[in-house]
Structures are given as structure tokens and as C-alpha cells.
Amino acid sequence: MVGESIEGLKKRELLRSLIDANKVGDLMRKKFETVDPETALSDVVAKMKSSDLHEIPVVDGKKLLGVISYGTVIRKKNLVIGTKAKTMVESTPEISLETPLTEVAEHFLSSGYRHLPVTKGKTIQGIITRANVISVLPKLKEIKSLKVSDVMSDSARSVHEKDLIKNAMGLMRDLEVRTVPVVDDYDRLVGIIGIKDLVQYSWSGAGTPNQGRKDMAGNNNPVELEVRSLMHDSPITLTADDALTKAINTMVDKNISTIPVVSGERMVGIVTKYDILELVASVRNxxxxxxxxxxxxxxxxxxxxxxxxxxxxxxxxxxxxxxxxxxxxxxxxxxxxxxxxxxxxxxxxxxxxxxxxxxxxxxxxxxxxxxxxxxxxxxxxxxxxxxxxxxxxxxxxxxx
CATH class of the missing domain: 3.30.160.100 (Ribosome hibernation promotion factor-like)
Structure with missing residues (x-):
């Protein structure tokens, strides 16, 4: 036991030093979208969708006020789209150019955010993402022996293809997740649906024939649509025996956060960026x-x-x-x-x-x-x- 602990300690210390050798400033996005406090929520959601952002910084000049998140949008009920950005702002963990990457991973876990602003004082310098953090792992030989089964969740929740959109949104809200696998009557994986698909539909102002306006409330949207009408068919999948580096490279290259793990046509688990961030955060001092x-x-x-x-x-x-x-x-x-x-x-x-x-x-x-x-x-x-x-x-x- 003592020998195993010492050996494990040495491995963790080595892995931590290799991960933290990567600097936030080298990984972060230096070009990024922002909104000002007076921007209408409809325009905020549209910009998040077009820029493929889960969170978007709200700034007053160059001063960071906080972020608006998709998670905030789906948690709010009867929210009027004419609402200004300043009423939806949430604070974020403080991340600077000097913050160790293992600490950044921990901030992603604690906040639930997918994008976090990097600041110097109160001024935003860039945006770092979950993908930025996990992208450093495949080049480390200490990671190459790991399989998907070492980090995946084997109790993933799913929605049925005939479930209503509001049920999928409810599951995402309850589990605090942004992507959910879709199965058929035989429990076979047939698709995947994400929060960006649901929020864009529910809050875009599409509405019913008599509700095509941007100021309608969230619960007034036509959420009787079935999941299969918005889901992505033929999702990318992995097996439990696939290398973890394959999962990471796929997530980074394809810009996806969640990959179902299958055995034949049946889903046996799921692997996400969150799971991999847990691995990074676990080696922090x-x-x-x-x-x-x-x-x-x-x-x-x-x-x-x-x-x-x-x-x-x-x-x-x-x-x-x-x-x-x-x-x-x-x-x-x-x-x-x-x-x-x-x-x-x-x-x-x-x-x-x-x-x-x-x-x-x-x-x-x-x-x-x-x-x-x-x-x-x-x-x-x-x-x-x-x-x-x-x-x-x-x-x-x-x-x-």
C-alpha cells in the first residue's frame, strides 16, 4: 500500500507538472465575441449561436461584468426576450494569465461553464475553453495508456426520439448537462441533441403563427415538437476500449463535448469533456x-x-x-x-x-x-x- 501510494504520488506530480507547463495565455482565444449590458437577450442568444458559444462575456467598455450562459437561459421561466443582458449577468471564477491549468480545470468543474474569461485586473484578455484545457493531454505519454472506460460515465441518461422538446430541456435543466443522447423503442442510439439546438428553437422568436415576435416569454413557445425533429442523426460514437486520446482528439477536432459509448447499437455509457477535466483537476496540488x-x-x-x-x-x-x-x-x-x-x-x-x-x-x-x-x-x-x-x-x- 505504501509503495503503491508513493508510486501514485510520483505519477500525479509528474502529470501535474506536465499539464501546468502549458500556459493559459498560449491556449486561450485572443479574438472573442462580447455583448454590452444593454443588448437584448434575443440578440445575445443569436450571437451565442452564430459564434458557437455556451457563454458570452458582458463588458462595459473593456471592463468585464460577467457572462450570460445557455444554462441561465433554460433555468429562467417566463423570461421575456426583450430582457437586457445586464439583468442576466453571472459572475465567473477569476482566471489570469498565471493561473495553473489544473486550477482552471477545477474552475470549469465548479462553475459548470464551457467558456471562461481570462482577465488582467478587471479587463478581459481572452477566453479559455474546456477544449483548450483537454487539448494538451494527447501529447503526454502518461495519458496514452488510458482507455475511454477509465473516465466514462456508465449511467448516462437519454431521451426517447418521440419525447417532447420540453422534456429534453427539463432533463438538461435537472442534470445540469448540455447534451443528451436519443434512443428509440429498442433502446438503440439514434441521435443526439444539444442545448444550442433547443435554445435556438425555443428562444429564436420563431413562435407559433400568432407569436412570431422577439419579445415572447419562454413558456409561450411551441415546445410540443418531438426530439427527433431537432436531433442530430448518426452521432459520433466510441467504444469502451478506444483510447482516451482518440476521444479527446475527436472532441477537439469536431468541436463536440459529448460522445456516446456503444456496444453494437446499444449505448453503454457516455464520455464528456467534463469527465476528462475531472482527470486534469484530480492531479492538482x-x-x-x-x-x-x-x-x-x-x-x-x-x-x-x-x-x-x-x-x-x-x-x-x-x-x-x-x-x-x-x-x-x-x-x-x-x-x-x-x-x-x-x-x-x-x-x-x-x-x-x-x-x-x-x-x-x-x-x-x-x-x-x-x-x-x-x-x-x-x-x-x-x-x-x-x-x-x-x-x-x-x-x-x-x-x-
Whole structure:
């Protein structure tokens, strides 16, 4: 165990130094689009679509005020398109030309943004993207041995091709994702749909025959359209055994964030830029495990202390077998009946040797967290015992 920890530490330190040797100023976009505070939301969305941006900086002269995000747009209900940009601005993490790339990756995870402004003081200098960060990995020999299965999520949610657009938007809102795979009646992958497709349709001012105006509210749009009418057919796919570098190069070259992982015609998982950023952030120098909880609604934040206590307790148990580096957990609510809702939790753990995923569902957020951490502890223990058994068998064969 000690030998493995020292070896793992050396590998992480080497990988961190190689990643952080890449400078933000060399990777960022120096030419970028912005909007001013008085720009109408309809024009903001149009510019984001034409420039292929998930976030766009709002500036007053050269001073950065914040960004407007697609995520903000779909979270707002009954939002009038005539709304000005200044009422939609969100703050961003502070990233300078000197910020280490592993820290930038952590900011992407914590903020959920796809594009982040780089500043000097209050003045914007450029834009760095998730693709910019992960693009440095394929050239590192330490990454070349990894497979898609090492980072992919094997519990990806999908929508049916006959589902309504509003259902796809609801799933994206609940899971805080921007792209969702589409399946047919036989659970076969038939397409993929992204937030840019949905936002452009829902907020473009297309409207019904009597609503073709730019100032209409979001819930007045004709969202009875089926997903298959907007989805992208024949999506790019990978297998679990494909090299991770292939996934990264495909994402960067094709400008896509999400790739379904298939076995035959069936989807068995999904790999995203977020998954790869977790790998980058996991090697950052820190004294404690990086932990993030997303999807928690304001009314459930009273359970945050309980969740954090159970998470820390669970990670302490896991630390007896392997060192936890990064843990993310996403909370979704469904089956709302009166004052009662059911909670669905998905947790992803990165350790010094592997990646693990666990799910839990319960009417109690605290109990769901306990179940999630117990599941993770069991999975990690089983993996450790399996590895030990494999080593023992190898040693026996050597003696024979």
C-alpha cells in the first residue's frame, strides 16, 4: 500500500507538472465575441449561436461584468426576450494569465461553464475553453495508456426520439448537462441533441403563427415538437476500449463535448469533456479531497451539512484502501407530490489508481447520501480485493 501510494504520488506530480507547463495565455482565444449590458437577450442568444458559444462575456467598455450562459437561459421561466443582458449577468471564477491549468480545470468543474474569461485586473484578455484545457493531454505519454472506460460515465441518461422538446430541456435543466443522447423503442442510439439546438428553437422568436415576435416569454413557445425533429442523426460514437486520446482528439477536432459509448447499437455509457477535466483537476496540488455537490435546490440546502458529514465519513473509510483525490455528486429531484420529492444521486470518485461511480435513490436526501457512500465503499473494497486476488494468482503461477 505504501509503495503503491508513493508510486501514485510520483505519477500525479509528474502529470501535474506536465499539464501546468502549458500556459493559459498560449491556449486561450485572443479574438472573442462580447455583448454590452444593454443588448437584448434575443440578440445575445443569436450571437451565442452564430459564434458557437455556451457563454458570452458582458463588458462595459473593456471592463468585464460577467457572462450570460445557455444554462441561465433554460433555468429562467417566463423570461421575456426583450430582457437586457445586464439583468442576466453571472459572475465567473477569476482566471489570469498565471493561473495553473489544473486550477482552471477545477474552475470549469465548479462553475459548470464551457467558456471562461481570462482577465488582467478587471479587463478581459481572452477566453479559455474546456477544449483548450483537454487539448494538451494527447501529447503526454502518461495519458496514452488510458482507455475511454477509465473516465466514462456508465449511467448516462437519454431521451426517447418521440419525447417532447420540453422534456429534453427539463432533463438538461435537472442534470445540469448540455447534451443528451436519443434512443428509440429498442433502446438503440439514434441521435443526439444539444442545448444550442433547443435554445435556438425555443428562444429564436420563431413562435407559433400568432407569436412570431422577439419579445415572447419562454413558456409561450411551441415546445410540443418531438426530439427527433431537432436531433442530430448518426452521432459520433466510441467504444469502451478506444483510447482516451482518440476521444479527446475527436472532441477537439469536431468541436463536440459529448460522445456516446456503444456496444453494437446499444449505448453503454457516455464520455464528456467534463469527465476528462475531472482527470486534469484530480492531479492538482491540494491538501484535501476536492468535493463538489451540484444540482442542489435552494429549498434543500438545509441538508447540505448532513450531506457533507456523510461524504467526509465515507471518504475516510475509502481512504483506508486508496487515496481519494476528487469527488463530485449531482442531485436530481423527481416524483414531486405535494411537499414530498424523491432524490436521485450520482457520485463520481477519482482515486490515485482508478475512477468509480455510484447511484442512490431515496425520499430522504441524507439517507440517499449514506446509501451512495456505502455503495462507493463497497465498490472500492471489491476492486481492491479483486486486484489483490489477481496479484496472488500471478505470484502462484510464477512459483509453479
Amino acid at each position: 491540494r491538501d484535501m479531497v476536492y468535493t463538489q455537490i451540484s444540482g442542489l435546490e435552494e429549498e434543500d440546502r438545509f441538508s447540505l451539512d448532513t450531506m457533507e458529514k456523510e461524504i467526509q465519513s465515507g471518504l475516510a473509510k475509502i481512504a483506508k484502501f486508496t487515496r481519494p483525490l476528487l469527488f463530485t455528486i449531482h442531485v436530481s429531484k423527481y416524483n414531486n407530490t405535494g411537499n414530498t420529492a424523491k432524490y436521485s444521486l450520482i457520485g463520481r470518485l477519482t482515486t490515485e489508481n482508478s475512477h468509480f461511480m455510484s447511484k442512490a435513490v431515496d425520499w430522504s436526501l441524507g439517507q440517499a447520501t449514506v446509501e451512495l457512500m456505502d455503495n462507493l465503499d463497497r465498490i472500492v473494497t471489491e476492486k481492491k480485493e479483486h486486484n489483490l486476488d489477481v496479484r496472488m494468482k500471478k505470484n502462484l503461477h510464477k512459483k509453479v
